[in-house]
Amino acid sequence: MPDRVAVIGAGPAGLMAAETLALAGYPVDVYDAMPSVARKFLLAGKGGMNITHSEPLPAFIGRYGPRAQQLDPVIRDFDPDALRAWVDGLGVGTFVGTSGRVFPTDMKAAPLLRAWLQRLREAGVRFHMRHRWVGWDEDGALRFVTGGPVAAGRAAAQLSSAASAPASSGLADDSASVQAAATVLALGGASWPRLGSDGAWVPLLSALGTTVAPLKPANCGFDIGWTPFFSDKFAGAPLRAITAQVTDPQGVTHARTGECIVTATGIEGGLIYALSAALRDAIATAGSATLTIDLAPGLSFERVLEEIQWPRGSRSMANHLRSRVRIEGVKAGLLREVLDANGFSDPQRLARTIKALPLTLLAPRPIAEAISTAGGVTFESMDRRGMLKARPGVFCAGEMLDWEAPTGGYLLTACLASGRAVGKGVAAWLDSQAGRSDGGT
Numbered sequence: 488m489p490d491r492v493a494v495i496g497a498g499p500a501g502l503m504a505a506e507t508l509a510l511a512g513y514p515v516d517v518y519d520a521m522p523s524v525a526r527k528f529l530l531a532g533k534g535g536m537n538i539t540h541s542e543p544l545p546a547f548i549g550r551y552g553p554r555a556q557q558l559d560p561v562i563r564d565f566d567p568d569a570l571r572a573w574v575d576g577l578g579v580g581t582f583v584g585t586s587g588r589v590f591p592t593d594m595k596a597a598p599l600l601r602a603w604l605q606r607l608r609e610a611g612v613r614f615h616m617r618h619r620w621v622g623w624d625e626d627g628a629l630r631f632v633t634g635g636p637v638a639a640g641r642a643a644a645q646l647s648s649a650a651s652a653p654a655s656s657g658l659a660d661d662s663a664s665v666q667a668a669a670t671v672l673a674l675g676g677a678s679w680p681r682l683g684s685d686g687a688w689v690p691l692l693s694a695l696g697t698t699v700a701p702l703k704p705a706n707c708g709f710d711i712g713w714t715p716f717f718s719d720k721f722a723g724a725p726l727r728a729i730t731a732q733v734t735d736p737q738g739v740t741h742a743r744t745g746e747c748i749v750t751a752t753g754i755e756g757g758l759i760y761a762l763s764a765a766l767r768d769a770i771a772t773a774g775s776a777t778l779t780i781d782l783a784p785g786l787s788f789e790r791v792l793e794e795i796q797w798p799r800g801s802r803s804m805a806n807h808l809r810s811r812v813r814i815e816g817v818k819a820g821l822l823r824e825v826l827d828a829n830g831f832s833d834p835q836r837l838a839r840t841i842k843a844l845p846l847t848l849l850a851p852r853p854i855a856e857a858i859s860t861a862g863g864v865t866f867e868s869m870d871r872r873g874m875l876k877a878r879p880g881v882f883c884a885g886e887m888l889d890w891e892a893p894t895g896g897y898l899l900t901a902c903l904a905s906g907r908a909v910g911k912g913v914a915a916w917l918d919s920q921a922g923r924s925d926g927g928t
């Protein structure tokens with residue numbers, strides 16, 4: 488039996504699995520299709536990386552919605568405090584922002600990653616970049632296509648046929664075949680595929696009989712279909728200090744206050760990402776979703792009406808709205824977008840629309856643009872150690888599992904915690920295997 492563990496996918500989940508195993512004394516090889524490790528993690532660090540969140544643990548775990556129960560033991564075993572201590576152990580401090588989000592001191596991922604890679608190398612972890620995993624051969628060895636763009640094209644062709652055709656035993660020069668004692672797959676979701684995770688693993692695991700919930704965009708923008716006038720004038724404009732709400736297909740209403748951005752085709756940004764699961768599911772069920780926006784959350788309907796009915800003399804309605812209820816720019820543009828001229832001059836309708844402006848969302852933006860991915864390998868397909876029931880010795884971790892969460896540090900926390908849990912799971916499984924063979928001698 489080979490003694491080395493293969494970790495495929497050098498994102499945060501795979502690197503954490505590698506660390507857990509290497510520090511426990513197991514020899515580890517990390518493989519990744521890209522020329523360098525953790526590209527998405529580094530990108531996350533560019534915009535100010537939230538590594539975790541400081542809210543109380545029960546609320547934190549509740550952010551994983553329908554998968555909170557499955558992730559509860561995983562997160563409790565590597566909770567936000569433990570995660571911060573781990574970051575600290577890499578020589579990088581953390582701080583809690585005003586939103587409760589936790590950031591590395593300089594808000595970047597690169598210093599943390601540098602220290603982490605050094606720790607991994609010192610623990611004996613070997614890295615193999617430009618190794619795209621394309622399945623198993625008939626001896627159960629992992630098959631990789633190595634090298635640059637030509638090989639990557641060939642890998643894509645192999646991936647599309649791998650689910651239906653048995654692997655060929657003849658390996659070309661740019662292929663590698665690896666027997667591993669155990670394998671961790673930490674291949675990510677399907678968002679931002681140019682950073683490495685493209686979801687091409689789905690047919691490989693489905694062919695084993697593993698259930699993979701369809702990959703869907705999470706923390707994503709939506710298309711609305713603005714009039715050309717509105718789109719030309721306001722694409723890129725921030726909508727600040729608004730409250731938005733949506734009712735999901737189960738009849739639960741979700742409301743958030745914050746800000747978002749008008750895009751050429753619709754809407755995106757933090758406030759929308761926070762509601763994106765409910766919006767996406769409502770569109771999937773009904774064909775469209777209504778997002779109801781309160782443009783003046785600090786004022787009651789009665790107060791807005793009173794202000795609008797204040798005598799405006801010779802002032803235009805636009806100036807009147809600006810001075811009485813601070814509605815101008817893109818907010819005024821939105822009112823024009825949904826109200827006809829009669830509605831705009833009817834104080835009752837205008838006030839009602841300021842407090843509950845209905846936007847019809849037609850479709851989520853493509854998964855390639857999303858911050859993260861919903862769907863993936865179902866928890867029911869794995870045992871409690873994270874091992875695939877359909878393929879003993881193969882474990883899964885990170886965003887490729889069937890859970891989703893809002894932005895705010897919950898994504899990285901679950902990826903790191905599940906990488907750690909799977910690392911422990913591999914060690915326990917290898918020990919039990921060794922115990923069985925020892926017992927037989």
Ligand SMILES: Cc1cc2nc3c(=O)[nH]c(=O)nc-3n(C[C@H](O)[C@H](O)[C@H](O)COP(=O)(O)OP(=O)(O)OC[C@H]3O[C@@H](n4cnc5c(N)ncnc54)[C@H](O)[C@@H]3O)c2cc1C
Nearest residue numbers: 496498499500520531537620675683684885886896898899
């Ligand atoms: C713009 C942006 C900002 C973000 N900001 C934050 C944030 O502030 N906080 C937060 O919590 N989360 C954030 N996230 C999300 C977070 O980065 C991801 O959830 C996390 O990186 C997922 O980790 P992972 O290890 O599961 O997968 P990934 O990080 O996606 O890593 C998977 C790895 O597997 C490799 N791979 C895939 N297929 C193969 C194959 N067939 N063979 C070999 N290798 C393969 C890929 O090349 C990749 O390196 C952000 C994401 C984006 C896009």
